[in-house]
Amino acid sequence: MAWPVRPAQARIARVARIVHRLANGLRKDSAAQGLRRLTKYSHHLRGRTKAFGVEHPARRREVRRVSGLVAATLSAWLLGCAGPDYERLDVILLNDPPTMVSVEEGFSVPLGVSVVIEVHPIAMSDHYDVDDQVRLASRDETVLTVLPGNRRRYFALIGMAVGETCVEVWVDGDFGECIPAEVTDE
Amino acid sequence: MGVRAAFTLVGVAALTACHDGLQGELGNGWFEYQCVNDTDTFCSDRGTGFRSRRADFPEFVGVGGRFRMDYEPPLFGSAGQVRTASSERIARRDDHFIVVSAGHGGLFARERSGQVLDVVHLDCRAVANVGVERDGEVRGSVELALGFAASVRVLPVTSNDEVLAGAFSYSFTVDDPDRLTVRSHDGPRVRLVGDAPGRTRLHVNLSGQEFTLEVDVVDRQAPEPTGDSGASQTPATQEPDAQLPITDDDASFAEADEDGGA
Numbered sequence: 234m235a236w237p238v239r240p241a242q243a244r245i246a247r248v249a250r251i252v253h254r255l256a257n258g259l260r261k262d263s264a265a266q267g268l269r270r271l272t273k274y275s276h277h278l279r280g281r282t283k284a285f286g287v288e289h290p291a292r293r294r295e296v297r298r299v300s301g302l303v304a305a306t307l308s309a310w311l312l313g314c315a316g317p318d319y320e321r322l323d324v325i326l327l328n329d330p331p332t333m334v335s336v337e338e339g340f341s342v343p344l345g346v347s348v349v350i351e352v353h354p355i356a357m358s359d360h361y362d363v364d365d366q367v368r369l370a371s372r373d374e375t376v377l378t379v380l381p382g383n384r385r386r387y388f389a390l391i392g393m394a395v396g397e398t399c400v401e402v403w404v405d406g407d408f409g410e411c412i413p414a415e416v417t418d419e
Numbered sequence: 420m421g422v423r424a425a426f427t428l429v430g431v432a433a434l435t436a437c438h439d440g441l442q443g444e445l446g447n448g449w450f451e452y453q454c455v456n457d458t459d460t461f462c463s464d465r466g467t468g469f470r471s472r473r474a475d476f477p478e479f480v481g482v483g484g485r486f487r488m489d490y491e492p493p494l495f496g497s498a499g500q501v502r503t504a505s506s507e508r509i510a511r512r513d514d515h516f517i518v519v520s521a522g523h524g525g526l527f528a529r530e531r532s533g534q535v536l537d538v539v540h541l542d543c544r545a546v547a548n549v550g551v552e553r554d555g556e557v558r559g560s561v562e563l564a565l566g567f568a569a570s571v572r573v574l575p576v577t578s579n580d581e582v583l584a585g586a587f588s589y590s591f592t593v594d595d596p597d598r599l600t601v602r603s604h605d606g607p608r609v610r611l612v613g614d615a616p617g618r619t620r621l622h623v624n625l626s627g628q629e630f631t632l633e634v635d636v637v638d639r640q641a642p643e644p645t646g647d648s649g650a651s652q653t654p655a656t657q658e659p660d661a662q663l664p665i666t667d668d669d670a671s672f673a674e675a676d677e678d679g680g681a
Contacts, residue, residue: 327445328444328445328538329444330523330525330540331523331540331542332523343522343523344505344507344508344522345504345505345507345508345509345520345522345523345525346504346523346525346540347504347525347526347527347535347538347540349444349538380527380529380533380534380535381533381534381535382534382535383447383497383530383534383535383536387535389527389535389538391504391505391525391527392504392505392525393504393505393507394505394507418522419522419523
């Protein structure tokens with residue numbers, strides 16, 4: 234069966250687009266999501282190599298060249314092109330609760346009180362973009378609930394029941410830390 | 420151009436300035452306290468009739484008290500439903516909220532998408548006692564002339580005699596029925612008749628919480644409406660038509676007599 238032969242440039246561009254999409258996707262994935270994405274794209278790339286017609290020696294060389302390009306790109310990305318390394322979360326208190334709350338070294342919220350905060354992730358060396366998605370999630374929603382605010386990076390911390398938990402920080406799908414949180418009896 | 424801008428500014432100011440209630444802590448809207456019924460001292464104005472809505476906001480709400488809360492978004496803002504922060508402090512019941520425990524209780528307006536639009540906190544206090552208001556002060560005792568009926572409005576108060584908002588259910592019993600009779604009651608308004616001189620206690624059940632009010636029945640020939648009882652008094656045999664004159668000081672209880680009592 235003769236496969237349609239396309240100009241080498243077009244094929245390389247297509248593979249490069251796939252690699253580019255893969256790299257972009259990986260940047261925003263967690264480890265598990267990244268693995269799934271890699272598996273999916275490896276199938277996709279295998280399909281492409283089949284479409285190149287690997288039985289022909291010239292095409293086989295081309296496939297090797299493209300595969301090498303893919304491997305080099307991925308290696309480069311894995312070695313040095315990953316997103317910034319999370320260091321900490323800067324927190325700004327937005328409302329004025331009637332009782333003492335703490336959002337600086339861990340969260341301390343009295344029972345029944347709602348605290349609205351704005352957060353900014355800080356990287357170790359590089360810096361995060363304003364488009365980087367920040368997600369906060371309470372490990373125990375029955376103690377402290379975290380709800381999204383009406384603007385980007387605004388969150389409401391709700392003291393549901395007296396106890397301790399921690400609030401997970403995710404930046405662009407990467408886990409940053411789990412900030413200790415307590416709900417106190419007023 | 421200047422005139423148009425001025426009109427626009429006036430229009431925007433008119434549309435945004437007239438809001439009842441309390442602005443949320445994020446400044447994204449207004450929270451409006453609404454009374455469930457006329458047993459809520461905050462809306463009854465203690466004498467000028469029941470209004471379910473008021474422009475201001477209660478300072479304290481009593482544990483066990485019921486109320487409604489509405490959220491009004493700003494111009495072009497998103498409508499939000501009011502939710503309670505913790506059901507251990509303020510719980511949601513059908514169409515109203517009920518204060519469960521003392522402390523600050525957060526309420527927040529939440530958009531359909533789940534985003535929190537604004538937040539407000541109520542100071543929830545335990546009901547420490549009941550009293551009657553007299554000359555701007557809350558007192559824990561009532562003086563009643565022998566043979567006369569008095570309408571008294573009972574107020575839930577904190578340990579510092581601060582009047583608490585919230586709708587409650589009321590029921591009344593007396594220690595000594597031969598000395599004092601509860602002729603009728605309508606929510607916090609109770610009509611008492613002094614049958615024999617002496618001191619007794621009026622027990623007030625406030626949504627399941629028991630409190631007492633000291634009542635002194637005094638043997639007097641002529642009733643003194645401005646006395647310490649905090650109530651206008653009429654001869655028990657003449658009510659409700661033949662009421663004694665009520666001074667300005669008694670205005671806060673005038674409405675209690677208007678409802679006729681017995």
